Amino acid sequence: MPPLLTMTDLACTRGGRRLLDGFDLTLGAGGCTEVRGANGSGKSTLLRIAAGLFADYSGAVEAAPRHYLGHRNGVSALLSPLENLKLYERPGGHSVREALTRVGLQDALNAPSGQLSQGQQRRVGLARLLLGDKPLWLLDEPLTALDADGRRLVRELVEAHCHRGGAVLCATHQPLGCSASEVHLRV
Numbered sequence: 001m002p003p004l005l006t007m008t009d010l011a012c013t014r015g016g017r018r019l020l021d022g023f024d025l026t027l028g029a030g031g032c033t034e035v036r037g038a039n040g041s042g043k044s045t046l047l048r049i050a051a052g053l054f055a056d057y058s059g060a061v062e063a064a065p066r067h068y069l070g071h072r073n074g075v076s077a078l079l080s081p082l083e084n085l086k087l088y089e090r091p092g093g094h095s096v097r098e099a100l101t102r103v104g105l106q107d108a109l110n111a112p113s114g115q116l117s118q119g120q121q122r123r124v125g126l127a128r129l130l131l132g133d134k135p136l137w138l139l140d141e142p143l144t145a146l147d148a149d150g151r152r153l154v155r156e157l158v159e160a161h162c163h164r165g166g167a168v169l170c171a172t173h174q175p176l177g178c179s180a181s182e183v184h185l186r187v
Contacts, residue, residue, distance in 0.1 A: 003028045003062075004136045004167040005050060010059035012045060017187075019045055020057070025183065029135070029165040032158060034172050037185035043171035044071060046185070047138045050169060064167075066136035071144060073125035077114025081105055081124045084113055088131040099130040103153060118145035129157065137161060139170040151177070 003026045010023040019042030027033055035043045048054035049061060051068035075084050085096045094102070100109055103123040113121055122145045129137055142154050155177045158168050162178075170176060 001029055004031075004064040005066075005169060006060070006062045007046075007050065008060040010046075010049065010057055010061070012042065012049065012054075012057040014042075014045060014056075019185070020059075023059070025169075027136075027167045027169055029167060030162050032162050032168040032170070032176070032178060032180040033183055034170050034176060034180045035183050035185060036172065038187050041185040041187045043185055044140050047140050047169065047171050050136075051138050064136045065134045066138055067129050067132070067134045068138045069125050069129060069140065069142060071140045073121045074128075075113045075121050075124045077112065079113055080110045081113055081116075081127070082109050084124055085127060085131060088128050090132045093132060094130045096127070096131065099127040100124070102130060103127045104149070119147055119150055122146055123150065123153075126154065126157065129161075135166045137166060137168045137170075139168060139172075141172055142170060143172060143174045143176070 005027040007025040010020045012020040035046055037043050045054060049057050050063055081100050082096055089096050103126050105123050108116060113124060143151050158176055159178050
């Protein structure tokens with residue numbers, strides 16, 4: 001089975017600083033890699049390159065269909081969690097209602113998302129991962145604003161996704177708490 005993500009000889013400069021130089025990474029089915037490093041070391045940039053959202057680099061990237069969850073949740077404050085996620089619902093997959101229930105938001109389905117706590121808004125973003133069937137998850141600081149139950153939820157979602165043959169690349173300062181390899185970026 002081919003890898004779900006291959007990054008070969010990546011090099012990237014931002015703001016006059018070299019972030020990546022000769023960076024290689026291969027992530028296969030069932031794999032989870034945590035990208036660690038200080039603020040400004042290029043963790044988010046690396047994920048954005050993998051997601052196809054940042055094109056100012058050299059090297060090669062081959063990636064399976066993917067979900068990208070940035071450090072911002074991508075949630076409209078004026079829409080309810082149900083409304084925010086409706087476009088991501090796919091026939092044969094989880095319903096939006098099921099996904100929101102899985103992440104613990106069954107009591108906030110119709111509340112304006114702007115009235116939810118930061119942790120609840122993060123859970124709306126996490127629910128998006130359950131909609132559609134994308135084998136590669138790219139997660140940028142997924143534990144931000146989450147309480148202990150929310151951090152446990154992320155670990156369970158990641159472990160279940162990898163167990164089903166998916167793969168996860170995660171930029172984080174906080175360990176996910178599951179068996180993951182680590183890559184360290186330096187400023």
